[in-house]
Amino acid sequence: xxxxxxxxxxxxxxxxxxxxxxxxxxxxxxxxxxxxxxxxxxxxxxxxxxxxxxxxxxxxxxxxxxxxxxxxxxxxxxxxxxxxxxxxxxxxxxxxxxxxxxxxxxxxxxxxxxxxxxxxxxxxxxxxxxxxxxxxxxxxxxxxxxxxxxxxxxxxxxxxxxxxxxxxxxxxxxxxxxxxxxxxxxxxxxxxxxxxxxxxxxxxxxxxxxxxxxx
Amino acid sequence: xxxxxxxxxxxxxxxxxxxxxxxxxxxxxxxxxxxxxxxxxxxxxxxxxxxxxxxxxxxxxxxxxxxxxxxxxxxxxxxxxxxxxxxxxxxxxxxxxxxxxxxxxxxxxxxxxxxxxxxxxxxxxxxxxxxxxxxxxxxxxxxxxxxxxxxxxxxxxxxxxxxxxxxxxxxxxxxxxxxxxxxxxxxxxxxxxxxxxxxxxxxxxxxxxxxxxxxxxxxxxxxxxxxxxxxxxxxxxxxxxxxxxxxxxxxxxxxxxxxxxxxxxxxxxxxxxxxxxxxxxxxxxxxxxxxxxxxxxxxxxxxxxxxxxxxxxxxxxxxxxxxxxxxxxxxxxxxxxxxxxxxxxxxxxxxxxxxxxxxxxxxxxxxxxxxxxxxxxxxxxxxxxxxxxxxxxxxxxxxxxxxxxxxxxxxxxx
Numbered sequence: 001x002x003x004x005x006x007x008x009x010x011x012x013x014x015x016x017x018x019x020x021x022x023x024x025x026x027x028x029x030x031x032x033x034x035x036x037x038x039x040x041x042x043x044x045x046x047x048x049x050x051x052x053x054x055x056x057x058x059x060x061x062x063x064x065x066x067x068x069x070x071x072x073x074x075x076x077x078x079x080x081x082x083x084x085x086x087x088x089x090x091x092x093x094x095x096x097x098x099x100x101x102x103x104x105x106x107x108x109x110x111x112x113x114x115x116x117x118x119x120x121x122x123x124x125x126x127x128x129x130x131x132x133x134x135x136x137x138x139x140x141x142x143x144x145x146x147x148x149x150x151x152x153x154x155x156x157x158x159x160x161x162x163x164x165x166x167x168x169x170x171x172x173x174x175x176x177x178x179x180x181x182x183x184x185x186x187x188x189x190x191x192x193x194x195x196x197x198x199x200x201x202x203x204x205x206x207x208x209x210x211x212x213x214x215x
Numbered sequence: 216x217x218x219x220x221x222x223x224x225x226x227x228x229x230x231x232x233x234x235x236x237x238x239x240x241x242x243x244x245x246x247x248x249x250x251x252x253x254x255x256x257x258x259x260x261x262x263x264x265x266x267x268x269x270x271x272x273x274x275x276x277x278x279x280x281x282x283x284x285x286x287x288x289x290x291x292x293x294x295x296x297x298x299x300x301x302x303x304x305x306x307x308x309x310x311x312x313x314x315x316x317x318x319x320x321x322x323x324x325x326x327x328x329x330x331x332x333x334x335x336x337x338x339x340x341x342x343x344x345x346x347x348x349x350x351x352x353x354x355x356x357x358x359x360x361x362x363x364x365x366x367x368x369x370x371x372x373x374x375x376x377x378x379x380x381x382x383x384x385x386x387x388x389x390x391x392x393x394x395x396x397x398x399x400x401x402x403x404x405x406x407x408x409x410x411x412x413x414x415x416x417x418x419x420x421x422x423x424x425x426x427x428x429x430x431x432x433x434x435x436x437x438x439x440x441x442x443x444x445x446x447x448x449x450x451x452x453x454x455x456x457x458x459x460x461x462x463x464x465x466x467x468x469x470x471x472x473x474x475x476x477x478x479x480x481x482x483x484x485x486x487x488x489x490x491x492x493x494x495x496x497x498x499x500x501x502x503x504x505x506x507x508x509x510x511x512x513x514x515x516x517x518x519x520x521x522x523x524x525x526x527x528x529x530x531x532x533x534x535x536x537x538x539x540x541x542x543x544x545x546x547x548x549x550x551x552x553x554x555x556x557x558x559x560x561x562x563x564x565x566x567x568x569x570x571x572x573x574x575x576x577x578x579x580x581x582x583x584x585x586x587x588x589x590x591x592x593x594x595x596x597x598x599x600x601x602x603x604x605x606x607x608x609x610x611x612x613x614x615x616x617x618x619x620x621x622x623x624x625x626x627x628x629x
Contacts, residue, residue: 020385024378027371028255028342041441045474052473052503056420070521114507121509125535128542136566162565185558188574192556194388195578196443198597201392203446207589210453210581211446215453 016204057081084109117193150176240268240352246363248348252306253321254343256371258322263350263363265315269295275357276358278349279324279340283364287349289337290324293317295352305377305629309620321348340369377629384626387603392596399592406591413552413570414583420550421458424482424525431455432524434515434540435479436531436555437471437508443578444556445475450483450528450581451554455528456486460495468501469518471511476503494511512536516543529568530577533560541567549589554580556614 015037022034060074087105089096100106137148156162157173202208243264251258259279273295278287300306300313303320307313325335340346346369351362399406424431433452438445454469459466468483469474480501487496504518505511516539517529527544529537529551537553537560543569544551553564554572564571572580575597582590611622 017400024375024382025373025411026254027373031255045439048473048477049506052470052476052506055473055476055498055502056504058620059499062499073517090558100259105310114510117513118507118509121513121539125538128538132538132542132563132566188558188561190601191575192558192578194483194597194600194604195447195556195575197385197388197600198392198593199443199447199450199578201389202396202590202593205393205396207396208450208581210585211478212485 005209005212008212009209012203013206016200021206022198051082221318228294232599236471240266241272242350242352242359242361242363244363246350246365248367250367250369250372253372253375256369257340258320259340259346259348259367259369260303260318260320261348261350261365262300262307262316262318262559264322264449265299265317270354271296273352273354274355274581276351277319278351279321280349281344283347283366288319288324288326290348291319292353293319304627305626309624332339342370344368349475351541365387380626381628386606388600391599391603392593395596395599396589396592399588399595403588406588406595408579408583408591411572411576411579411583413554413572413576414580416457416550416552416570417584418458420456420526420552421462421464423550425462425464427525428464429525430467431459431528432515432519432522432544432549433466433468433528435468435470435472435475436529436533436557437511437536439472439533440478441472442532444530444532445472447578447581448554449475449478450531451528451577451584452479453482453486454581454584457490460487460490460492463492463495465497466500467522467524468516469504469511469515470502471504471506471508473503473506476501480533508534508536509529509539512539515540519543519547519549521549528550529555529564531555533557533564538563544568 018033018037022030056077062068063071063074084106087109088100090105091098092101092104094101095170133151136144137151138144150158154173154176157170157176162169162173199208203211218352244267246261246263248259248261250256251260260417263275270309271294274292275295276289277291277293278289279290295317298317300310300316300318303318304313307318321340323337323339326338328334345366347364347366349362349364352359367510421431433455435448436444440446456466466483468476468479470479480498483501484493484496484498487493505514519540522541524544524547527541527549529541529544530553533555534557537557538553541551541553541564543618551568552570552572553568554577555561555564556577558574561571561573579594579597582594607622607626611626614621615623
C-alpha cells in the first residue's frame with residue numbers, strides 16, 4: 001500500500017507544490033531547480049525510450065511468431081530498426097563514442113525514406129479534409145446548415161474572387177473569424193484552463209488517483 | 216550674383232547645421248536606477264524624464280562601471296524618441312504620465328575584447344554587485360557636456376509581483392475547488408452534473424465491442440506525460456479499462472510517448488486487478504506504436520483498417536494527425552468518442568466522431584465516469600470559478616466600454 005499508493009501520492013504532492021511555486025519565483029535558485037528537474041525528466045525519458053523500443057519490438061516479434069494478420073509489415077520494423085541503429089553506431093567509421101557525423105547514412109535514410117513518407121502522410125490530409133467536409137456539409141440540421149454557410153463564406157472570402165465581387169465579402173469572412181470564432185475559442189480556453197487547475201489540484205492533493213489504477 | 220547668393224545660402228545652411236549639432240538638450244535631474252523587479256537578477260532598470268527638444272537623431276548613451284571613477288563601458292545607445300515607461304507596464308504600471316519618462320533595461324555592457332582587437336565582448340551584470348550608471352546624450356556625433364551618474368545593486372527576486380494577479384486568481388479557483396471537494400465529501404449525493412452525451416456513450420461503445428467480439432482502441436494524443444490533457448486521458452483510460460475488464464473484451468492502447476506507455480500499462484493492469492481479472496491483462500496490447508507524429512498516424516490507421524475495432528477513443532492532445540486517425544476510424548464503421556483540449560482540432564473530431572468531449576469536458580470525464588462525490592465536487596468548484604470569471608469579463612467589458620480600464624489592467628498578464 002505504501003509503495004503503490006502513499007509514496008506516489010506524496011511525490012505528486014511535493015513536486016506539484018514545487019512546480020506551482022517555481023512558476024511564481026523568478027530567482028535564479030528556483031530557475032536552477034527547474035532546470036535540474038527538467039534534466040531528471042530527460043534522463044527518465046531516455047530510459048523510457050528503451051522500454052518503449054523493447055515493447056515495440058516484442059509486439060512485432062509476437063506478431064511475426066503468430067503469423068497474425070499483416071505480420072509481413074513487422075519485418076520492415078525490424079529491418080528499419082536494425083539498419084538505422086547499425087548505421088548510427090557505425091557513424092561513418094567514427095563509431096558511437098564520437099558525435100554524429102552529418103550527411104551520413106542516417107541522414108540519407110531520414111531525407112530519402114522517413115521525410116518523404118511522413119510528407120506523404122501529411123499531404124494525404126488534403127483528401128481526408130475533403131472527405132470529412134463532404135460529410136459535414138450535408139445540411140441535415142440547423143447547426144450543420146449554419147456550419148455550411150459560415151464555411152462557404154470564410155472559404156470564398158479568402159479567395160481573390162471575393163474581393164473582385166465586393167470588398168464586404170472578405171471583411172465579413174474576417175469578421176466571422178475574428179469575432180464569433182474567436183469568442184468561442186476563448187470560451188473553450190477558459191474552460192480548459194479551469195479544468196487544468198481542477199485536475200492539477202485533484203492530483204496534487206491525492207483526490208484523483210485513477211492514474212494509479214483507481215481509488 | 217548667383218554665385219554670391221549660393222555662397223550665402225551655403226554659409227547659412229552650415230551655420231544652421233552646426234547650430235543643431237550643439238543644441239543637445241540638457242539632461243534631466245531625475246535619472247534613477249534600480250534593480251529590475253520580478254526577475255532572476257542580472258538586470259537594472261533606468262529611468263529619466265523626457266526633456267523638451269528631443270529629436271529622432273538625438274541619442275541617449277548609457278555607460279556602466281563598477282567604480283565611480285571608471286573605467287566606463289557602453290551598455291546602450293537609444294534614439295531619444297524611443298523606450299518609455301509605457302514599454303514596461305510590469306514595472307511602472309499604466310499611469311498616464313509614463314509617456315513622459317524614458318525607461319530602459321540594462322543587463323549587459325560591452326568591454327573591449329581581449330582576444331580580437333577592435334571587437335567587444337558582452338559582459339552580463341552580476342548579482343550582488345554595485346554598479347554605476349552614467350547617462351549622457353549625443354547628436355550628430357557630438358556628446359553633451361553634462362552627464363548624470365547613479366548607483367544601484369542588482370539581485371534576484373523571490374516572488375514575481377507581476378504575476379500577483381495570476382497568483383490570486385489561482386488561489387481563488389483553488390479555494391472554490393477544494394471547498395466543494397470537502398463539501399461533497401460531507402454531503403455526497405447532492406451534486407448535479409449536466410449530462411455529457413460523449414461519456415454516457417462509453418458504456419454503449421464498450422457494449423457494442425463486446426457484442427461484436429471486436430477490440431476497443433484507446434488512442435493517446437501525441438503529448439508527453441508532463442501535459443495535463445495526457446494526465447486527464449490516463450484518468451479516463453483507467454475508467455474505460457475497468458469497464459473493459461468487466462465486459463471481458465479486448466482493449467488496445469496506442470502510445471506515442473514511452474513514458475505515457477509505461478504509465479498506461481500500469482494503469483490498465485491495475486484496473487484489471489481491481490476488477491478481479493489480472494489474467495485478462497495482455498501487456499502487448501498497451502505498447503509504443505511510433506514515436507513520430509505521422510508514423511504514429513500511419514501505424515494506428517493500419518491497425519484500424521486491419522483489426523476493424525468496434526470503438527475508438529481519441530483522448531489527449533492532437534495536432535495534424537487528428538483527422539487522419541478519426542477519418543480512418545470512421546471509414547471502418549467504429550463508434551468513435553474523442554476528447555481533446557486542442558481547439559484547432561475540434562472541428563475535425565466533431566466532423567468524424569460520434570461524440571466529442573470539448574475542452575473542459577475532457578478534464579471532467581474521470582469524475583463523471585466514476586461518480587465519486589469528491590471528484591464531482593471539484594467540477595462544481597471549477598464551475599464556480601468559471602461563473603466568477605464570467606462576472607469579471609462582463610463587468611470588465613462594461614467598464615472598458617466607458618473608458619475605465621482599471622479592471623482590464625488589473626487582470627492583464629505582464
